[in-house]
Amino acid sequence: MCVFCEIIKGNIPSAKVYEDDDVLAILDISQVTFGHTLVMPKKHCANILEADEETVLKCAAVAKKLAKQIVENTKATGVNVLTNCGESAGQTVDHLHFHIIPRYDENDAITIKFNPSKEQDLGQVLKVVKGE
Numbered sequence: 001m002c003v004f005c006e007i008i009k010g011n012i013p014s015a016k017v018y019e020d021d022d023v024l025a026i027l028d029i030s031q032v033t034f035g036h037t038l039v040m041p042k043k044h045c046a047n048i049l050e051a052d053e054e055t056v057l058k059c060a061a062v063a064k065k066l067a068k069q070i071v072e073n074t075k076a077t078g079v080n081v082l083t084n085c086g087e088s089a090g091q092t093v094d095h096l097h098f099h100i101i102p103r104y105d106e107n108d109a110i111t112i113k114f115n116p117s118k119e120q121d122l123g124q125v126l127k128v129v130k131g132e
């Protein structure tokens with residue numbers, strides 16, 4: 001059973017922020033920050049890597065519009081828009097979704113921080129990334 005498919009079918013209640021024929025946006029039950037919203041396709045696909053491009057683009061377009069709306073209405077000072085893909089990336093629900101996480105100046109329940117890492121040979125990294 002996919003919890004988001006059950007929400008889309010109306011079998012599990014949700015707080016709907018936006019809906020059209022292909023996309024649903026709901027408040028995240030955990031509200032990591034005030035206004036935390038999830039944008040998902042109505043068609044089940046596991047994640048951004050599995051989804052077809054049209055589905056991703058439809059969700060991204062809605063996420064972009066809603067991010068602007070939510071920042072304006074919540075008076076947030078910033079926003080993170082992200083999708084987790086795979087367990088190692090923190091994905092817990094295997095139905096593609098974009099998080100819209102409004103950010104505020106005071107401390108909130110999320111930290112996104114790029115720590116310094118071991119220096120890499122970018123030429124070598126590029127070869128691997130490009131599959132050469």
Ligand code: 5GP
Pocket residue numbers: 003012014015026027028029030031038083084090091092093094
């Ligand atoms: P992930 O960790 O997969 O990127 O994000 C899944 C998100 O779905 C979590 O932030 C979690 O709080 C949210 N979530 C899980 N179950 C439900 C639910 O039944 N209703 C709502 N609104 N959100 C849910």
Ligand code: ZN
Pocket residue numbers: 002003004005006043044045094095
């Ligand atoms: Zn699903």
